[in-house]
Amino acid sequence: MSAPSLRTLALSAAALLIGGYALAFFWAPLEAEGFIQKIFYLHVPLAIVALLGFVVAAIHAIRHLRTEDPIHDARSYVSIHLSVIFGTGALITGALWAKGQWGVWWEWREPTLVSFLIIFLLYATYYPLRYSIPERDRQARYASVFAITAGAFVPLNFLAVRLAEPFIHPRTFSSTGGLPGEMLVAFLVCLAGMALLWVSLVRFELGAKGASGDLAKLRRALLPSEAPPPAPRRAVAPAAVSTMSADQGKGS
Amino acid sequence: MEPLLALEQSEGYVAGAYLAFAALLLIYVAIMAAKLQRIQRELRELADVADEPAGRPKRKAGRASRAQRREMEAARREAQR
Numbered sequence: 001m002s003a004p005s006l007r008t009l010a011l012s013a014a015a016l017l018i019g020g021y022a023l024a025f026f027w028a029p030l031e032a033e034g035f036i037q038k039i040f041y042l043h044v045p046l047a048i049v050a051l052l053g054f055v056v057a058a059i060h061a062i063r064h065l066r067t068e069d070p071i072h073d074a075r076s077y078v079s080i081h082l083s084v085i086f087g088t089g090a091l092i093t094g095a096l097w098a099k100g101q102w103g104v105w106w107e108w109r110e111p112t113l114v115s116f117l118i119i120f121l122l123y124a125t126y127y128p129l130r131y132s133i134p135e136r137d138r139q140a141r142y143a144s145v146f147a148i149t150a151g152a153f154v155p156l157n158f159l160a161v162r163l164a165e166p167f168i169h170p171r172t173f174s175s176t177g178g179l180p181g182e183m184l185v186a187f188l189v190c191l192a193g194m195a196l197l198w199v200s201l202v203r204f205e206l207g208a209k210g211a212s213g214d215l216a217k218l219r220r221a222l223l224p225s226e227a228p229p230p231a232p233r234r235a236v237a238p239a240a241v242s243t244m245s246a247d248q249g250k251g252s
Numbered sequence: 253m254e255p256l257l258a259l260e261q262s263e264g265y266v267a268g269a270y271l272a273f274a275a276l277l278l279i280y281v282a283i284m285a286a287k288l289q290r291i292q293r294e295l296r297e298l299a300d301v302a303d304e305p306a307g308r309p310k311r312k313a314g315r316a317s318r319a320q321r322r323e324m325e326a327a328r329r330e331a332q333r
């Protein structure tokens with residue numbers, strides 16, 4: 001079975017997100033917290049998709065180390081890039097929710113918040129690490145090792161937070177009681193939409209990187225005098241992936 | 253009237269959160285669109301270089317002037333004849 005096209009993915013993501021937020025605002029009941037709880041349908045899917053994206057990046061990194069195929073490195077790189085963006089969204093929306101709900105922008109005593117920030121900052125160091133290595137192959141290998149190590153840290157961190165005593169942040173899916181039916185349906189639709197949006201953006205960025213790689217190849221073929229030196233200072237391995245390989249078998 | 257008051261206080265934060273997400277998405281799409289435009293422009297320039305008649309020294313890829321494009325078009329027509 002062939003992978004759906006980018007257009008299909010993007011349209012499905014848009015439909016699910018519009019439908020999900022329509023359900024969240026017009027169908028799901030107001031909780032005791034009041035209207036501010038509507039941020040839940042944005043903040044939680046963003047955080048979950050960001051964390052899952054880091055795990056997906058680790059899986060691609062393992063495949064890169066096993067096969068040495070640059071497409072897996074490119075997928076790992078793009079997955080981390082988009083997860084950092086989604087993580088930024090989760091932090092901003094979380095801070096706004098915290099201010100409206102608890103009267104503070106941030107609470108350092110809450111393990112959920114601090115652990116998410118640690119993971120976010122850990123992945124923020126991925127770019128300086130990657131670009132500090134000039135040689136392309138070594139850069140890709142080191143970045144993969146980083147992605148695997150940090151990716152293993154994500155589920156461990158999640159478990160640690162589950163075991164820790166909550167301070168003020170509620171646990172979304174606790175064993176003692178879940179969401180009411182309508183809220184759960186709206187939440188799941190929003191989560192599916194957010195996940196599809198992430199996949200669409202990953203495909204979009206991989207396509208752009210593929211086009212950029214093809215362009216560099218064309219430039220080298222047509223204008224050999226303009227070819228870059230063998231070891232450029234800021235070599236970005238994912239850009240060297242051609243469009244053909246970027247469009248094949250989307251695992252993310 | 254308490255629920256209404258609570259609604260007014262909280263709707264600013266809710267709107268702020270959704271707008272922040274929309275802005276983040278918009279910034280990302282704008283950056284990617286600019287990148288794709290650059291790729292398209294460079295591709296056009298390379299296509300112009302590829303169209304140049306054989307035997308002529310390859311010029312540097314840069315945007316061709318109107319006179320250069322006219323000259324290239326004339327050379328292409330000449331080659332077709």
